[in-house]
Amino acid sequence: MSICALGASGATFAQVQDNPEPVAASEAYPNLETFIDGVIKTQMMTLDIPAASISIVKDGKLVLSKGYGTANIAEEIPATGDTLFRPGSISKLFTWTAIMQQVEAGNLDLNADVNTYLKTFQIPSAFDEPITLKHIMTHTAGFEEGFLGYLFSTDPNDIVPLNESLAKYVPRRLNKPGDYVAYSNYATALAGLIVQNVSGIPFNEYIKQRILVPLGMTNSSFDEPLPDHLKQQAANGYKREAGVYKEQPFEIIANFGPAGALSSTATDMAKFMLAHLNNGSLNGNQILKPETSVLMKSRQFGPDDRLRGIGYGFFENYINGHRIVSHNGGTLLFFSNLILDEQENLGLYVSYMGQKGGQARGEIVKIFYDHYYPDPLKKLTPPAGFSERAAKYAGTYKTWRHNQSTLEKVMSLFAGKVSVALTVDNTLLLTGAGQPRQFVEIDTNLFRQLDGSLEIAFPEDESGAVQELYIGAATYSRLPTLENGLFIGLLPVLSFLIFLTVWTGWFYRRKDYKSMQGNERTAIRLSMAMSGLNLVFAIVMTVIVAAYQIELVFNIPTIFKVALWLPDLASIAALGVIWFAVKSWLNDYWRQGRRVHYTLVALSGVFMFWFYYYWNLLGAQLA
Numbered sequence: 001m002s003i004c005a006l007g008a009s010g011a012t013f014a015q016v017q018d019n020p021e022p023v024a025a026s027e028a029y030p031n032l033e034t035f036i037d038g039v040i041k042t043q044m045m046t047l048d049i050p051a052a053s054i055s056i057v058k059d060g061k062l063v064l065s066k067g068y069g070t071a072n073i074a075e076e077i078p079a080t081g082d083t084l085f086r087p088g089s090i091s092k093l094f095t096w097t098a099i100m101q102q103v104e105a106g107n108l109d110l111n112a113d114v115n116t117y118l119k120t121f122q123i124p125s126a127f128d129e130p131i132t133l134k135h136i137m138t139h140t141a142g143f144e145e146g147f148l149g150y151l152f153s154t155d156p157n158d159i160v161p162l163n164e165s166l167a168k169y170v171p172r173r174l175n176k177p178g179d180y181v182a183y184s185n186y187a188t189a190l191a192g193l194i195v196q197n198v199s200g201i202p203f204n205e206y207i208k209q210r211i212l213v214p215l216g217m218t219n220s221s222f223d224e225p226l227p228d229h230l231k232q233q234a235a236n237g238y239k240r241e242a243g244v245y246k247e248q249p250f251e252i253i254a255n256f257g258p259a260g261a262l263s264s265t266a267t268d269m270a271k272f273m274l275a276h277l278n279n280g281s282l283n284g285n286q287i288l289k290p291e292t293s294v295l296m297k298s299r300q301f302g303p304d305d306r307l308r309g310i311g312y313g314f315f316e317n318y319i320n321g322h323r324i325v326s327h328n329g330g331t332l333l334f335f336s337n338l339i340l341d342e343q344e345n346l347g348l349y350v351s352y353m354g355q356k357g358g359q360a361r362g363e364i365v366k367i368f369y370d371h372y373y374p375d376p377l378k379k380l381t382p383p384a385g386f387s388e389r390a391a392k393y394a395g396t397y398k399t400w401r402h403n404q405s406t407l408e409k410v411m412s413l414f415a416g417k418v419s420v421a422l423t424v425d426n427t428l429l430l431t432g433a434g435q436p437r438q439f440v441e442i443d444t445n446l447f448r449q450l451d452g453s454l455e456i457a458f459p460e461d462e463s464g465a466v467q468e469l470y471i472g473a474a475t476y477s478r479l480p481t482l483e484n485g486l487f488i489g490l491l492p493v494l495s496f497l498i499f500l501t502v503w504t505g506w507f508y509r510r511k512d513y514k515s516m517q518g519n520e521r522t523a524i525r526l527s528m529a530m531s532g533l534n535l536v537f538a539i540v541m542t543v544i545v546a547a548y549q550i551e552l553v554f555n556i557p558t559i560f561k562v563a564l565w566l567p568d569l570a571s572i573a574a575l576g577v578i579w580f581a582v583k584s585w586l587n588d589y590w591r592q593g594r595r596v597h598y599t600l601v602a603l604s605g606v607f608m609f610w611f612y613y614y615w616n617l618l619g620a621q622l623a
Contacts, residue, residue: 028344029372032056032064039367040068047356050238050245051079054364055266057273057347065267069353071235073245081266082219084226084234085351086251087336088329091222091262092188093272094207096137096313098195100292101210103133107198110134117194121167127176133194135177136187137312138301142175143184145403148411149556151185151256152332154249156225162193162203165255172405180475181301181310182400185259192258203258214285215271220264224254234263235353237333251331260329266349269338273347277340297325297342303470304457306446310473314340317472318453319366320375326365330358332550337361344373380440380450382426390422393458396432396484397469397476407556407564407622410615413488418476420469430456433471482614492611495604496538499531502601520589523580527598530573530605537566565619567612574605 029035040052051069055062065081102108108117113130115122123131127142135141150169153159171186196203204222212220221227226234238245253261264272271282276297280288288296299316302309308316314325317339326339335357338349348368352360369375399416403409418432427438427450437454439447445458445466457470469476481487516524540563548557581602584595612618 029056029058029063033066035371036064036066036368037068039364043352043360043363044069047354047360048240049352049354049357049360051083051085051235051353052351052357052360053079053081053083053085053235053266054348054350055081055270055273056349057270057277059345060274060278062267062270062274065265065270067266073236073238073247079235082233084219084230084263084265085336085353086237086329086331086334087262087264087269087338087349087351088260088331088334089185089188090269090327090329090336090338090349091258091260092329093276093313093327093338094211094222094262095188095192095195095258096296097211097288098203098206099133099137099191100288100296100312102195102198104289104292108133108194110137114190114194117197118190119197120163121170123170123190124173126173129177131173131177131187133191134300134312136184136191138310139181139183139187140178140301141182141184141187142173142177142179143171143182143186144174144405145182145184145401146171146186146406146408148406148408148553151253152553153252153255154554156252159224159252159254162189162196162255162257166190166193174404175400178301180400181303181473183474184401185256188259189256195258204261211272211287212268214287215268215275215282217264217268217271220262220268222257222261222263224252224257224261225250226263230263233265237331237353239333239355248333251333253331260331266351269349270347273338273340273349277342277345277347297340302473303475304446304459306443307455307457307470308472315473320369320373320453322369322373328361332553335361337365339365377451377453380442380448382440386426386441387422390426390428392466393428394420394422396420396479398479398483399474399476401474405616407616410617412483413615417479418469418471487611491607495608496534498600498604499534501597502527502531503535505597519580519583519587523577523584523589523598526573526576526580527601530570530577531601533566533570533573534605534608537563537570540566561619561622564617564622567608567617568619570605571609571612571618574602574609577602577605 036054040054043049044052049069051067051071053067055065057063067079067081067083069079071077071079071083099108103110110133112132114133114136115130131141146169166186166189169186175182192203195206199206201209207222219230219233221230237248237251239248253259275282275287276293279290280286280293296312297314298311299309300311308318310316311325313327315327317324317326322341322343324339324341326337328337330336334351334353336351340347348365350361350364396417396419398412402412402416418430421429423429423438427440428447430437430439437452438450439456440450442448445460446455447457448455458466459468459470461467467478544560544563545552581599584590584598589595616622
């Protein structure tokens with residue numbers, strides 16, 4: 001469908017000045033500043049947040065722009081509404097806006113193969129259907145997740161041209177385009193490269209010329225490091241170390257910049273919100289046609305019509321009966337949120353510094369709506385007989401935003417899963433996505449949070465079985481059998497306990513070992529080598545992760561890469577142990593109990609080889 005097929009809608013709001021001063025809050029928000037002060041200061045105290053900033057626009061006017069805490073601790077510079085924070089993935093909204101500008105210009109077709117617009121490399125073919133910009137803007141391109149060691153950096157020397165970075169790190173395609181929402185930084189960066197290719201203007205300069213300057217966003221930039229004239233206004237990133245806040249290096253995302261490199265102020269972000277609420281226009285400067293602005297915020301994809309979906313870059317949500325479109329963002333040090341409520345002509349942007357900012361950015365929106373737009377939840381009562389059909393929903397589900405082909409696959413062991421179980425109250429308990437929550441059945445395969453408005457759904461396949469879970473626009477599929485607790489928990493633990501017995505047994509039975517001859521002694525040595533390599537690998541990786549922690553996101557150290565060859569050596573040794581396990585039974589090595597133990601050691605070695613292979617932990621897989 002052409003972007004011009006939808007007519008413009010919505011009111012035209014009053015214009016604001018290029019550098020607007022906050023005006024008095026409308027009658028809808030009495031005591032707004034006092035209220036927001038109380039909320040944010042409480043969050044900062046309870047969540048250990050060193051700084052924050054917020055802006056709110058209403059009816060075409062800026063009604064609040066303010067900072068809290070300290071932007072620069074060493075120089076005692078307070079944060080204000082004109083302090084630059086890092087909005088993270090909210091940067092994507094600027095990339096999507098640029099895409100739609102080029103669609104308006106006739107340079108892009110949302111339904112064309114993206115390879116049409118790539119000059120120096122191509123996205124490999126994996127399915128019959130090509131990836132389009134519509135897929136990219138709705139996060140349904142089907143790419144796997146990827147970021148470890150290359151998405152972030154702290155060294156400006158790591159920056160390379162956008163096309164080179166994207167050509168080097170093309171992710172594997174897991175799904176046919178259009179099947180599932182799987183949020184993708186890579187896909188967004190690809191969209192930014194496409195804007196650069198078809199416009200002939202470097203991406204950062206394009207955003208400056210076509211969006212920032214027209215909107216008067218003079219204190220915003222995608223450039224990394226920041227231009228000299230903006231550095232003094234930028235908030236430093238801090239995290240607590242040894243009990244005090246320690247300044248962290250400036251986060252560089254330039255190699256995937258269109259996905260998250262923006263630095264901006266609350267006041268500037270207010271201008272961006274005003275433009276999108278005013279059908280693409282601010283102060284007479286039109287960055288989008290009205291029909292395009294409407295289209296961007298309209299629903300384009302959702303797995304279930306009863307649940308919230310996604311527009312062209314904007315995520316759909318409902319709070320206290322209000323439809324909002326939004327986008328949040330997070331770097332390693334900053335966490336932000338931007339919401340637009342077209343019904344109320346309202347926009348709210350907030351950015352927090354600190355590790356708990358991810359919790360705070362969602363809380364404040366709910367607190368704001370509960371205060372100014374209260375809408376008591378309808379009390380729910382679990383339907384009779386639900387327990388009889390609840391079993392089909394129970395289980396563990398895995399997000400499609402995961403990795404399959406690289407070392408990052410192992411992260412699925414610890415994140416990206418939710419579990420569903422029946423409670424004694426005839427509700428479903430969902431754990432693993434934030435705080436545990438209970439859900440009550442309200443329609444066929446549809447559930448609402450008992451004490452909240454979040455809704456989830458479980459589609460049935462042709463046989464009537466439930467294999468997927470929808471949480472908003474995102475799809476979770478049942479956890480593969482090989483990733484359940486038996487294979488990722490019990491068996492690995494048992495294997496390592498058996499490896500330990502090899503060494504403890506040797507220390508306590510050295511006399512037996514000294515009396516052995518030939519193959520028997522070789523067999524014991526080999527089992528000790530295999531067990532030792534497995535144990536050393538576990539210890540070394542634990543030490544590396546503990547020592548480097550978040551630094552692994554910036555760069556994979558050499559010692560980490562070297563350690564990944566230990567499983568290869570252990571797996572080679574396991575082949576020899578299997579050989580000797582067979583020979584021990586054929587040639588009556590040792591007494592029977594020891595042969596049984598040796599066989600268990602061999603089987604543990606084989607299992608761990610499979611484990612390393614499945615989770616991409618073999619050095620040869622990544623060489």
